[in-house]
Amino acid sequence: MGHPTPDLPVLAEDNSMLSRRFGREVANYFSGSPLNRISFLRTDYGFLRAAFAHPSASFLLLDNLSPSAKDYANLSYVTRDIVVPLTGEEPFKTSEEEQLKSFNSAITQPVVLFLGIDEKDPDFQYRDYKGKPYFAVDVTPKGTIETKAKSIVDIVKASGVSFVDGRRLLSLKAPDAAIYAEARALLDWNSRNPFCGGCGQRTTSINAGWKRACPPTDLAGVPEGGAPKEREDCPTRHGISNLCFPRTDPTVIMAIVSADGTKILLGRNKRFPPNWFSTLAGFLEPGESIEEAVRRETWEESGVTVGRVVIHSSQPWPFPANLMIGAIGQATPDGETIHLGHDEELTDARWFSFDEVREGIKFGISGLGEPAPAGYREGALRLPPQTAIAHQLILAVLKGYLEAVPKI
Amino acid sequence: MGHPTPDLPVLAEDNSMLSRRFGREVANYFSGSPLNRISFLRTDYGFLRAAFAHPSASFLLLDNLSPSAKDYANLSYVTRDIVVPLTGEEPFKTSEEEQLKSFNSAITQPVVLFLGIDEKDPDFQYRDYKGKPYFAVDVTPKGTIETKAKSIVDIVKASGVSFVDGRRLLSLKAPDAAIYAEARALLDWNSRNPFCGGCGQRTTSINAGWKRACPPTDLAGVPEGGAPKEREDCPTRHGISNLCFPRTDPTVIMAIVSADGTKILLGRNKRFPPNWFSTLAGFLEPGESIEEAVRRETWEESGVTVGRVVIHSSQPWPFPANLMIGAIGQATPDGETIHLGHDEELTDARWFSFDEVREGIKFGISGLGEPAPAGYREGALRLPPQTAIAHQLILAVLKGYLEAVPKI
Incomplete structure (x- = not known):
């Protein structure tokens, strides 16, 4: 049987080809096993x-x-x-x-x-x-x-x-x-x-x-x-x-783009170091689809309402038993106001311009407990590493993933 | 917050527009709640x-x-x-x-x-x-x-x-x-x-x-x-x-298309009435991505090896706690031989031509325990009803869903 080997995408400016967005499968860290489980x-x-x-x-x-x-x-x-x-x-x-x-x-x-x-x-x-x-x-x-x-x-x-x-x-x-x-x-x-x-x-x-x-x-x-x-x-x-039988908890994690397609919604909780943000995420609940979970969790954590949702890729996350289902969504034009008072899980959530996020991808990448890399400008955005599906979702947005999907 | 109301697609011959394949979200039966869970x-x-x-x-x-x-x-x-x-x-x-x-x-x-x-x-x-x-x-x-x-x-x-x-x-x-x-x-x-x-x-x-x-x-x-x-x-x-916390078991369910794009792989188990077939399905396991689970389960149940996989939609299935993750995959050219001897879960699996499946969609649809509908030709293919994500995956294939996705 053909087991795909992971091919973690690197940041590329090329966003012209549809095939780069849909044709290739993103195999996230922790997937891509060489073993046939038989x-x-x-x-x-x-x-x-x-x-x-x-x-x-x-x-x-x-x-x-x-x-x-x-x-x-x-x-x-x-x-x-x-x-x-x-x-x-x-x-x-x-x-x-x-x-x-x-x-x-x-x-x-x-x-x-x-x-x-x-x-x-x-x-x-x-x-x-x-x-x-x-x-x-x-x-x-x-x-x-x-x-x-x-x-x-x-x-x-x-x-x-x-x-x-x-x-x-x-x-x-x-x-x-x-x-x-x-x-x-x-x-x-x-x-x-x-x-x-x-x-x-x-x-x-x-x-x-x-x-x-x-x-x-x-x-x-x-x-x-x-x-x-x-x-x-x-x-x-x-x-x-x-x-x-073994339990796996499906979890949604989503990069939300503003209605005009120029900003990304990121949030932080109290465990994150200063200036460190990531995509929103939460457990999918019984009786809801992936898209519904993305909309519910985004609204509950940030107050932002999401229209269309496109599933991007998934990542097994063994701490302890999550399946991270990565999606890219788009806010509705009248639903972009951030409100942290619903579930109070995040200490902050903000819209970042693509330029700010590009700088973060270039100079602000590190593991959660690690120091910022060389070249990091104090006070600038810090982001999760390539091994996190959050990183891959952010990259996909910067590469124009959502633009390739016609609106509903 | 905007809760989408389900819009179960009906069989349509129109397969010309990309937007019909990617732009619209398929809200399967059991999703589309009118409630805000707060x-x-x-x-x-x-x-x-x-x-x-x-x-x-x-x-x-x-x-x-x-x-x-x-x-x-x-x-x-x-x-x-x-x-x-x-x-x-x-x-x-x-x-x-x-x-x-x-x-x-x-x-x-x-x-x-x-x-x-x-x-x-x-x-x-x-x-x-x-x-x-x-x-x-x-x-x-x-x-x-x-x-x-x-x-x-x-x-x-x-x-x-x-x-x-x-x-x-x-x-x-x-x-x-x-x-x-x-x-x-x-x-x-x-x-x-x-x-x-x-x-x-x-x-x-x-x-x-x-x-x-x-x-x-x-x-x-x-x-x-x-x-x-x-x-x-x-x-x-x-x-x-x-x-x-409540448990939800992620499950993959997949319509597999032949390498030349003219046939669909369907299987049956011993609980199904005669001539009744459906898409293959199985539990996603810890430590695998959705695409890996689709490939593993397809190979284990039918012997068919799958190349590219595209996620289509999802369906909460409360018997008892499944999240059905629907995908459409394509067999590799040298991997289409059916072999039921791996896990012996299915009693039969076959490649059906699009014409056979179209007839099944028109005249062979019923619930699992229900009789075949009027117009059913004895011996012809029977298929699951619109409320099953299997049905929606089959429809999507007939409507050219996979053709809209560039090959890897």
Whole structure:
């Protein structure tokens, strides 16, 4: 299957060709995975067993969601022998059914997450599927695996590898960024949901980290060889429940252009450094379309009413589980007055001229916690980096994206 | 604020104008709400109290998620006096803080959901916000409110109102459809999550149905006037946790066109009646963009590899909590071979010529459980109704949507 590699657009003055606006797909940071997830094999324990055992298998380790890395630009993967003291030789030995039967709520289970196969390196084969298997392992020292996990963390650190703050990982190469996003989102979801929202009993990770089941029985406190205890009934055991599957929260993020097409609406909250602004954003709610969410959030945060809305691109954002849906919208002529008093989420929102924003793109780009770059003029607009979809939306506006779309 | 009213496109042969493809927004069924959600006032109990008490307030009732309705084309709303025996005179009397302090896990709490205000009917005013308040109330007879809820259901039924199967509600007017979608999604989320996924203890609904909190104390079993019992610590009480907020599962649904632009890929599963096909669809996973999810799901379900992908429109789908993100994609020239053996979710997938699909749109449209319409030729293609985004995607392809988008 063809996986696109990200092609982060750079600032270009060329805005003449329609194809530059619609023809090309913008693959934002954290998307563009090199892996085929072959998601249908997550329930095939024969496959998981073979993939885990294969010498080419690569393992990303996460300690409290911080990944193993050489530095902020390069992840570090380990081989199977490093993780086996924690996971055992065959973490996928038993079927899903057997795994549920042997559930013991008193034992902490290490999550071994199957990420996918890299088909560019087809050393491993199972049925028709060929590629190097990638896994992520949660090595957070906790519960009954605290000592074993701690030991792995120590061994890996002694070899010169660090566990780095994921929020600062904004200069990874695209394939690593996407692999980290997948790993972080899934391990975070597993660690956030140790209990069942439907019945309150402990859940367990199955299908190589992709499902959390509420087992019908428990071996906790049962003597060796004894029959497991029945647990209370749970609604998630009857039919398919979304509670058992990873959560992704759709979020809208939008560059709003003034009715006359000369200004961009940007806002800031109290966490931002002085002069730092970004596009508005908010969670999409149940029962609304993407365009409705864009209009609602823009009005609630800034008082500005938005007419037409065009979806631009999307970005997985694994802190903890967002899908950022990027849009470009246009204010209505009589709806441009800024009013921050609706939801009071922003401390400021302003219309910036394209010239001010162009200067910001040239001299004011940095990560949120980083200093302004060389050439920055004190007091001028500061903006988020290329890795943020906000940046790409602003660029698209400057490049004339909205002008290429006929008005409604 | 300007809320767009849905304008469901009908089949038209006109495919000449770019503006018909990009300029107009497709508002799918279940979107297009007439309500301003003023979401920031959900935490303002003074507002909620005033809105609930206002004589213009309208209440949609849901019994086991089936809404009160005159028939399948018209919802039925009731006035405040009908719900008060269940909700009490002032369900929003105490602040969020007080509500958490008085939490009693032994008492079933009726969920009173604030939906929004209809600004076309500005009889009620709070601060600068004017409009008729809409609420939904869960009248499912259960727990300690079983008798009171049952009594309301009986009274309402005696007045000629029914509680109808929501999945058959595909001929509502757009405003009612959107109101029902919002109500169903939120009441379903509340009823699915009586326990905390973070700690396993009971949760409670606050902010007029929009948040579920894990209270720090419990009055269950405490004698009148006694101090509430401390509960175990919970991670969701430290900082903001997405576990406390409604869940929406982003889903991709896609009309895939052949490389030469003459055929559409459609599939069927075992639940579909004979000859009934639809577009492929699947859940977007953490760590992938919308385009990546479209390519992955298409390949996993049908074996077809997809090149370019264009996002078309979106549809809230409240069964239980999906955001359908509609896309149109194009197969790569060497990737059109159908193979159902990857995930085995579909029982069939086929390439249909535009002529076959045009006939299906003209004579084969019906709801999933309904008979084929008059004029249907036995054995010909059957397709989903206009209310499904799948239908709109197919229409857009027939109308030349993809041709208007330059190739990558």
